[in-house]
Each structure stands twice: as C-alpha cells, then as structure tokens.
Amino acid sequence: MGNAYAGQILRVNLTKGDWKVEELDMDLVRRFIGGRGLGGKILFDEVDPNVDPLGPENKLIFVTGPLTGTGAPTGCRYMVVAKSPLTGAIGYANSGGYLGAELKFAGYDGIIFEGKSEKPVYLSIDDDEIELKPASHLWGKSSTETDELIKAELGDQWRGVDTRVSCIGPAGEKLSRIAAIMTENSAAARTGLAAVMGSKNLKAIAVRGTKGVRLADAESFRAKVAEQVDVFRDHPAYGQFGTMHVYGTAAGMALGNVAGALPTRHFSGGTFEAAEAELDPQLMRETTTVRQKGCFACPIACKRVSKTTAPGFEGHGEGPEFETLCLLGICCGVNNLQAIIKAGFICNEMGLDTISTGVTIACAMELYERGYITDAEAGCKLNFGNAESMVEMTRKIGLREGIGDILAEGAYRTAEKFGHPEVFIGAKKMEMPAHHARGLQGMGLGYATSNRGACHNSAMMSSHEFPAIGTGTVTKGKPQMVKHAQELAAVVDSCGLCLFPTGVLMQEGILLLFNEATGFNFELKELMLAGERIWNQERLFNLKAGFTKADDTVSRRMLEEPLPDGPAEGNVLRLGEMLPEYYQLRGWNEDGIPSAEKLAALGLDHVKSSNKI
Amino acid sequence: MARIKIDYAKCTGCRHCEAACSLSHIEGIVNPKRSRIRVFSKGDAFYPVIAGPFTDAKCTSKVTVTVEGREFDECMLCRASCPIKPVFKEPDSGIPLKCDQCGEPADPQCVKWCASGALTLIEE
Ligand code: SF4
Ligand code: SF4
Ligand code: SF4
Numbered sequence: 250m251g252n253a254y255a256g257q258i259l260r261v262n263l264t265k266g267d268w269k270v271e272e273l274d275m276d277l278v279r280r281f282i283g284g285r286g287l288g289g290k291i292l293f294d295e296v297d298p299n300v301d302p303l304g305p306e307n308k309l310i311f312v313t314g315p316l317t318g319t320g321a322p323t324g325c326r327y328m329v330v331a332k333s334p335l336t337g338a339i340g341y342a343n344s345g346g347y348l349g350a351e352l353k354f355a356g357y358d359g360i361i362f363e364g365k366s367e368k369p370v371y372l373s374i375d376d377d378e379i380e381l382k383p384a385s386h387l388w389g390k391s392s393t394e395t396d397e398l399i400k401a402e403l404g405d406q407w408r409g410v411d412t413r414v415s416c417i418g419p420a421g422e423k424l425s426r427i428a429a430i431m432t433e434n435s436a437a438a439r440t441g442l443a444a445v446m447g448s449k450n451l452k453a454i455a456v457r458g459t460k461g462v463r464l465a466d467a468e469s470f471r472a473k474v475a476e477q478v479d480v481f482r483d484h485p486a487y488g489q490f491g492t493m494h495v496y497g498t499a500a501g502m503a504l505g506n507v508a509g510a511l512p513t514r515h516f517s518g519g520t521f522e523a524a525e526a527e528l529d530p531q532l533m534r535e536t537t538t539v540r541q542k543g544c545f546a547c548p549i550a551c552k553r554v555s556k557t558t559a560p561g562f563e564g565h566g567e568g569p570e571f572e573t574l575c576l577l578g579i580c581c582g583v584n585n586l587q588a589i590i591k592a593g594f595i596c597n598e599m600g601l602d603t604i605s606t607g608v609t610i611a612c613a614m615e616l617y618e619r620g621y622i623t624d625a626e627a628g629c630k631l632n633f634g635n636a637e638s639m640v641e642m643t644r645k646i647g648l649r650e651g652i653g654d655i656l657a658e659g660a661y662r663t664a665e666k667f668g669h670p671e672v673f674i675g676a677k678k679m680e681m682p683a684h685h686a687r688g689l690q691g692m693g694l695g696y697a698t699s700n701r702g703a704c705h706n707s708a709m710m711s712s713h714e715f716p717a718i719g720t721g722t723v724t725k726g727k728p729q730m731v732k733h734a735q736e737l738a739a740v741v742d743s744c745g746l747c748l749f750p751t752g753v754l755m756q757e758g759i760l761l762l763f764n765e766a767t768g769f770n771f772e773l774k775e776l777m778l779a780g781e782r783i784w785n786q787e788r789l790f791n792l793k794a795g796f797t798k799a800d801d802t803v804s805r806r807m808l809e810e811p812l813p814d815g816p817a818e819g820n821v822l823r824l825g826e827m828l829p830e831y832y833q834l835r836g837w838n839e840d841g842i843p844s845a846e847k848l849a850a851l852g853l854d855h856v857k858s859s860n861k862i
Numbered sequence: 863m864a865r866i867k868i869d870y871a872k873c874t875g876c877r878h879c880e881a882a883c884s885l886s887h888i889e890g891i892v893n894p895k896r897s898r899i900r901v902f903s904k905g906d907a908f909y910p911v912i913a914g915p916f917t918d919a920k921c922t923s924k925v926t927v928t929v930e931g932r933e934f935d936e937c938m939l940c941r942a943s944c945p946i947k948p949v950f951k952e953p954d955s956g957i958p959l960k961c962d963q964c965g966e967p968a969d970p971q972c973v974k975w976c977a978s979g980a981l982t983l984i985e986e
Contacts, residue, residue, distance in 0.1 A: 320892050
C-alpha cells in the first residue's frame with residue numbers, strides 16, 4: 250500500500266558534481282507534512298541561518314507535498330525553500346504548472362541542492378537516471394527559450410507530455426533579489442530564490458517521470474475527488490462558468506476598488522479610477538485573453554494566455570494575474586492594460602517576481618517624483634502613469650541595465666541607495682502585495698508577522714476583510730483569525746495544494762484527501778497542529794538569523810499616514826492593538842519568542858544543539 | 863452506444879483526466895504516462911486524445927489535419943497506439959493501451975474528473 254509520498258529525496262552537491270538518493274524520513278513528514286513544512290525543517294537543520302544567502306553554504310530545496318501529483322484538486326505544487334537574499338529570513342515560494350507532479354512521478358519528493366557549480370549546469374532527471382549537464386549555452390536565455398532548448402535537447406518532441414522544466418531567466422543569473430524561478434510561465438516568485446539558483450550556477454532542472462504516485466486508499470480517494478469536481482464544476486466563482494475561470498484572478502479588481510484596498514501610486518491611495526474602466530476584467534477578456542489554462546489537476550484554471558497588439562507593446566504569453574495588474578499597473582499609476590500585460594510577459598521571460606518588480610518600479614517613481622532620483626539617473630522620465638517607462642524598466646531590471654542594476658536589488662535597497670529608505674513599502678525588506686495594510690487590519694497584521702515578509706498568501710485575509718463582505722477596519726478578533734489563517738496556509742502549502750480552492754474544499758475536505766492519500770488517519774486538530782509547528786519552525790529560523798520583535802512590522806507610513814480615500818479613509822494600520830494579543834495567542838513572550846512550553850507542545854524542543862537559539 | 867465527446871476549445875490542459883484514467887486502471891497508482899487519454903498541446907491549444915486500437919505497423923498514409931486553421935502534420939490527433947508513437951503504451955513493457963470506457967456499461971472516469979466540460983459522455 251502506498252502513502253502518496255515518493256519516499257526519496259535527491260541530494261545534489263553542485264560543488265562536487267555528484268548526487269545521492271536518500272530515503273524520506275517518514276517520522277519527519279508526519280510532523281512537517283511536506284512542501285513548505287518539510288523544506289523549512291530541512292533548511293533549519295542543515296543551514297546556519299546566518300550564512301550569506303548567495304554563498305555556497307545556502308541550500309536550495311525543491312520539495313513537493315503528499316498531495317502533489319495525486320489528482321487531488323490543484324495538487325500540483327512544488328515549493329522552493331532557501332534562505333532569502335531579499336529578506337535574509339527564511340525564503341519560500343511555490344509554483345503550479347506540471348513540474349511538481351512530474352518530480353513525484355519520477356520517484357522523488359524533493360531535491361536538495363548544495364554548494365556551487367563551477368560552470369553553469371542543469372540537472373536532468375529521467376526516473377533513476379540523473380545527470381548534471383552543461384548549461385553554458387543556455388546562460389542568458391529567457392525562460393521560454395530555455396524551456397524549449399532543454400526539451401529539444403532531451404528529445405521531448407512529443408508535444409509536451411514528456412519532460413517538464415523549471416529554470417531561471419537572466420534576472421536570476423544576474424542575482425537579482427526579486428528574481429523568480431519559472432516553469433512554463435508559472436512562477437515560484439517571492440523572496441528572490443532564483444538568485445540563489447543563479448548563485449549556484451544552476452540554470453534549470455528538467456524532469457521526466459514514469460513511475461507514478463501510489464495512494465493509500467485509492468478507491469475512496471477517486472470517488473471523493475469526483476464528488477469535489479462536481480462541486481467545482483458548477484461553482485459560481487470556481488466553476489466552468491465561474492468568475493475565476495472566466496476572468497482569472499483579475500475578477501477581484503472591482504472588489505478591490507470598492508474596498509479601497511488597491512495599491513494606487515505606490516500605496517498613496519486605495520482606489521484607482523481606471524480599475525473599473527481600462528482595467529476591467531471583461532474588457533481584458535474581450536481584447537487580450539486568448540484562453541484560460543490550468544495547472545496539473547486543477548478544476549479552476551485561473552491562468553490566462555494573452556496576446557497584446559497595441560503599438561510598442563506587442564506580445565504573446567501568460568498572465569496577467571490580479572497582482573500583476575495591480576502592481577505593474579495601479580501601483581505605478583499605469584492604466585494602459587496592454588502595457589501592463591506586456592510588462593508581465595517580460596517579467597516571465599526574465600524570470601522576475603511581478604509583485605516585487607511592480608512595487609520596486611513604483612518606489613523608484615515616487616523617489617523620482619520627490620526629486621530623489623534625477624532624470625539623468627533614471628535615464629528616462631519616471632513619473633507615475635508613464636507606461637513606456639514602466640515597461641522599459643522591467644527589461645532593464647532583468648538585464649541590470651542602467652538604473653535597472655539598482656532596481657534589481659528590490660525596492661528597499663533602491664530606496665536606501667537613493668538616501669530615502671522611508672519611501673519603501675513592505676515588510677522585512679519584501680515589497681507589499683496588492684492589498685492595502687491600512688484598510689485591511691488583519692492583512693496588515695499578516696504582513697507584519699509573516700515569516701517571509703510582506704506576503705498576502707501567508708494568511709489569506711482579504712476575503713474575510715473586504716468591507717463589502719467583512720470588516721476590514723476592525724482590529725478586534727483579527728489576531729485569532731490571522732493565526733488560524735497562517736496555520737491553514739502552512740498546511741495547504743505543505744500538502745502541495747494551491748491556495749485558491751481552500752474555500753471550496755474547506756479544511757475538512759483537505760483532511761479527507763490527505764488521509765485517503767497518505768493513510769495517516771490524522772484528526773483535524775493534528776493536521777492544524779502541524780500547521781502551527783511549521784509556523785513556529787520558520788520563526789525559529791528567523792530568530793536565529795537575528796530577527797526580533799522590531800521586525801514584526803510594516804513600513805512606518807502604513808502605521809502613521811492615514812489612507813486618504815475610499816471606504817477605509819482615515820485609517821492607519823493599528824498594529825499595536827493586535828500584536829500583543831497575537832503573541833499571546835501564539836504562546837510567545839512579549840518579545841515574540843516562543844515559550845519553552847509552546848515548543849515542547851509542538852515537539853520543537855529537541856532542536857539540534859547546533860541550532861539552539 | 864455511449865461515446866465521449868471532446869470539446870477542444872474548453873480543455874484547459876489540466877490533465878486531471880490523465881490522472882483519473884490511470885488511477886482507475888492501475889491498482890492504487892496515479893501515472894499519466896500510463897493513461898489511456900493524453901492531452902497534447904500545440905500553440906495555445908490543448909488536444910485531449912483517447913487511445914484507440916493498436917496497429918502493429920506505422921501507417922503509410924499520413925494526413926494533415928486542419929482544426930480551426932491550425933495544421934497538424936504529425937500523428938498528434940491520431941488515436942492509434944502504433945510502433946512509432948511513444949504514447950499509449952506501458953512505459954516499461956511497451957504493451958499497448960486502449961480506452962475501455964472504464965467498463966460495461968461505460969463509466970468514464972476521465973469525464974468525471976474533467977471540470978471544464980471539455981469531456982462529456984453522450985449516448986447515440
Ligand atoms: S487555481 Fe490557478 S494557480 Fe491554482 S492550481 Fe488552478 S490554475 Fe493553478
Ligand atoms: S480534464 Fe478536461 S480540461 Fe483537463 S486536460 Fe483533461 S480534457 Fe482537458
Ligand atoms: S473512458 Fe476510462 S479508459 Fe477511456 S480514457 Fe477515459 S478514463 Fe481512460
């Protein structure tokens with residue numbers, strides 16, 4: 250009988266150019282599940298939190314979850330974990346597409362990359378056949394070129410049903426701290442992990458697997474998934490005629506505007522005049538959308554294939570997501586839909602995180618408008634709303650050309666470089682996503698306490714908080730909601746699922762799939778306890794890396810300057826009202842350090858002696 | 863007789879059908895490489911193809927199929943499991959795979975897991 254795990258971890262030493270296959274520690278996955286949880290645990294045990302993230306001592310861990318490749322709805326994810334070059338904290342980012350499932354089919358739950366290769370290489374996995382192949386000829390190539398060249402080299406002519414590739418583009422090679430790891434236009438985007446890959450001279454991994462994934466209780470798993478697909482099929486948001494399928498994540502645009510939660514002109518306001526006009530999802534569907542696309546085993550299919558035809562912005566590729574529209578668009582004050590989509594295409598080709606890239610450009614625009622960056626330094630007019638400059642900047646960042654060399658370091662370092670670090674908007678040096686921290690108090694608390702910096706997925710609060718449905722500006726009860734959302738997201742990320750279907754599957758549905766696939770027979774509270782354990786494990790890494798209570802915050806302007814518009818007008822993020830209660834609920838002392846009892850309850854007190862905080 | 867109707871335009875390339883087919887034909891295992899339905903891609907489109915009967919010779923009468931202005935000059939849309947095609951065969955043994963409609967009466971699992979409406983079961 251199977252348990253949904255492949256049972257093997259591949260460890261590749263890039264310095265020596267060799268590898269070995271290790272058995273998966275089943276006790277460990279019972280405690281940390283897989284994906285983000287397992288990756289974070291391996292990182293904590295094996296990497297000194299004080300290493301240089303771009304040095305050979307950092308490790309780069311690709312890891313799937315138990316539900317990846319099982320056919321569980323959206324069970325497609327692989328997580329990448331390493332110390333982040335953007336934040337200096339634990340870095341993790343996941344991606345959909347097909348690579349995660351393929352890795353499981355080849356017989357591996359994950360890959361740990363150690364050291365640094367002397368010359369550019371890529372890793373090829375064909376079931377048991379492993380090879381590090383030269384990649385000098387791929388260096389400098391865009392993500393889609395790399396994908397095509399590797400597939401041609403490995404002989405996958407059979408229409409993309411064979412080999413899957415995950416790679417970095419020029420941005421990762423050039424160690425941009427906002428670079429993303431790409432797999433067929435899906436991105437493991439946040440925390441700059443493509444730079445870690447670049448620092449190791451690892452251009453790509455290519456995987457072909459024919460072994461499959463063995464489940465514990467296949468019969469009832471199959472019936473359960475069929476039932477769940479029935480629910481998805483006709484769901485108003487997630488079904489075949491649902492908004493997420495028809496419009497993609499951009500469906501949330503009007504809601505974001507009505508809530509005043511958009512990142513307008515570098516977060517100076519919360520509403521945007523074009524959100525319901527030029528950037529309307531219906532318009533996008535009529536003018537640029539070619540088709541919708543789904544990751545492996547996804548009944549939702551939120552991804553878009555798009556085509557742009559506007560003069561100067563012609564292109565073809567994937568996206569945009571809601572975040573891309575908001576940050577390359579609204580945050581830069583740009584209302585030109587085709588320019589935004591084009592900039593998204595460039596980010597995909599360069600291998601850049603569209604969130605961090607958008608905010609970094611917007612940050613530079615604010616610095617420019619305040620006179621802190623001159624025309625000569627910018628190399629162009631860099632005013633808000635300048636679509637041409639915004640698009641040009643994505644290319645320059647990817648290639649580190651001109652001022653792009655500075656922006657490639659991310660918004661915090663850009664603002665610092667020009668002498669005004671206070672202009673930066675984010676948390677733990679990571680750029681803030683497209684949900685305002687001032688109108689949405691829980692989201693703000695989530696940003697402040699997220700282990701990977703300003704991240705909207707570490708605690709999915711927006712659906713609870715948009716004023717149309719919930720209570721964004723209220724702080725009461727938020728610490729408990731955020732804590733729960735953080736632990737649920739940790740479970741989802743560790744199982745190998747996408748976050749989007751959580752509202753349909755519910756935690757009970759996830760538990761059922763998990764139990765039938767693994768045969769672990771967990772109770773709900775055991776699964777959620779694993780989420781809490783994972784959260785605290787990440788926290789321990791950060792504390793050891795030197796993070797303190799002072800880092801559990803967001804940029805001062807979110808705390809001090811009232812939001813000037815929208816339904817949440819006049820609000821600031823009232824972090825002080827929530828943080829002490831949050832610490833208390835977490836079982837942490839007033840300095841945010843987990844108590845001995847809490848660590849014992851989570852089974853985290855047996856940390857290896859070398860890793861004591 | 864029951865037939866599976868394929869609407870290419872609706873297919874999202876999610877390969878949930880491949881997972882379903884393998885899980886219902888191999889004891890407890892999900893493995894698209896052993897599925898009797900495979901989803902090919904060309905350009906921006908996805909083409910689910912259901913495995914038909916095995917032929918022991920490669921065909922000599924190759925045709926070009928045009929679908930909505932797109933030309934397919936290879937064997938992509940052919941349902942046969944044949945000597946030159948690397949799909950619709952067991953990866954280890956090379957034993958050909960053929961759709962059996964998941965039993966008698968037809969109970970196609972691929973249709974059950976296809977949320978987009980690209981696959982439907984029709985009676986004719
Ligand atoms: S909802 Fe979107 S991102 Fe999530 S698995 Fe489906 S297609 Fe991929
Ligand atoms: S399950 Fe349906 S939508 Fe998904 S790949 Fe198969 S035919 Fe296409
Ligand atoms: S009907 Fe059954 S055997 Fe045929 S392709 Fe679908 S799942 Fe496979």
